[in-house]
Amino acid sequence: AQKITQTQPGMFVQEKEAVTLDCTYDTSDPSYGLFWYKQPSSGEMIFLIYQGSYDQQNATEGRYSLNFQKARKSANLVISASQLGDSAMYFCAMREKTGNFNKFYFGSGTKLNVKP
Amino acid sequence: NAGVMQNPRHLVRRRGQEARLRCSPMKGHSHVYWYRQLPEEGLKFMVYLQKENIIDESGMPKERFSAEFPKEGPSILRIQQVVRGDSAAYFCASSQQGGPLHFGNGTRLTVT
Numbered sequence: 001a002q003k004i005t006q007t008q009p010g011m012f013v014q015e016k017e018a019v020t021l022d023c024t025y026d027t028s029d030p031s032y033g034l035f036w037y038k039q040p041s042s043g044e045m046i047f048l049i050y051q052g053s054y055d056q057q058n059a060t061e062g063r064y065s066l067n068f069q070k071a072r073k074s075a076n077l078v079i080s081a082s083q084l085g086d087s088a089m090y091f092c093a094m095r096e097k098t099g100n101f102n103k104f105y106f107g108s109g110t111k112l113n114v115k116p
Numbered sequence: 117n118a119g120v121m122q123n124p125r126h127l128v129r130r131r132g133q134e135a136r137l138r139c140s141p142m143k144g145h146s147h148v149y150w151y152r153q154l155p156e157e158g159l160k161f162m163v164y165l166q167k168e169n170i171i172d173e174s175g176m177p178k179e180r181f182s183a184e185f186p187k188e189g190p191s192i193l194r195i196q197q198v199v200r201g202d203s204a205a206y207f208c209a210s211s212q213q214g215g216p217l218h219f220g221n222g223t224r225l226t227v228t
Contacts, residue, residue, distance in 0.1 A: 035216050045159075045207060045219035091158065093217070101164070101171050104149065104209075104217055108158040 001026045004094050006107035013082045014115050020067070021077040021110045023092030029053075033095040034075040036066065039109075040088040048090075051075060079112075087114045120145075121190075122208050122220035129198045129227050137193040137223045141210030147171075148191045149217060150183060153205045162206075165191060198227045 005024045013019035025034065034051045051059045051066045059066040067076040075094075079086055092107040121140040129135050141148050146166055151159040161175040165185035176183065180198075185191040195202055205224050209217035 033214070033216070037219075043205060043224075044221045045209075047216050047218060050216050095214075095216075098172075102147070102211070102214065103164070103172065104161070106151075106159045106161075 003027065003096075003105035004092055004107040006092055006110050008110045009108070010111045010113065012113045012115060013079075015084060016081055018078060018080045019082055019112065021079070021090050021092075021112065023075045023077065023107060025073050025075060025092075025094045025105075027073075027094060027096045029096040031097060034066065034068070035093040035095070035104075036064070036075075036077045037091045037093060038086075038088045039091065040085075045091075049077070082114045084114050084116060087112060120208060120210050120218050120220035122223050124223060125221060127223055127225045129225065131199060131227060132197050135195040135198050135202070135225055137195075137206050137208075137225070138190045139193070139208030139210075139220055140190040141208075142218050145210035145212055145218070147211045147213065148185050149209045149211075150191075150193050151207045151209065153207060153222075155204075159207065162193070195225075198225075200227050203227045 032053045036048045038046045049059050049061045049064045049066050051068045058068050063080045065078045089109045091109045094105050095102050123138050148165045150162040163176050163183045164172040180196045182194045205222045207222045209219045211217050
């Protein structure tokens, strides 16, 4: 099974509206971490938000929040009040432990287009 | 700024030449990961290193590619006898144990 699945290759959202980017994961490690990254057209990878598997509350960072549904193994990213600068690729990632070390898995990404 | 530093930012090589990509992790980070990204695609894991040790190289092609992270100095991803199919963006990321990955700006390799 895929470790990280992002089922939306592309999304459109109207400026100032909220948008949800989907991410599901698969792991048997009880102590895992979930991350979202943004990659604008300039190419750099920007860390946005982190959720630990034991965290009781959903993570939030400014306009970003992570809708963590542990039983469903989903970690959707919610961007509120979209801005034109939010247009980018978004990658969901998971960290799980392999022996004494951590391995990171990335989804295939969602391309978000914010319309004026 | 103590971010992940990659150089060069752009690298052009002719077929058959060698490419050397460098990565200095964030201060205090001892784990380095290398990823490859083709245009319009996601990140493909290549190798994971700690100082002087290769922890996981399951994503590295068996031939022509090698990586190191010496006790002193940056991590190096080396591609020998480059071919056109090696053209891609190569990202380095570092982390502390258990923390998120912090990425460099990438090296865009073009093989002519």
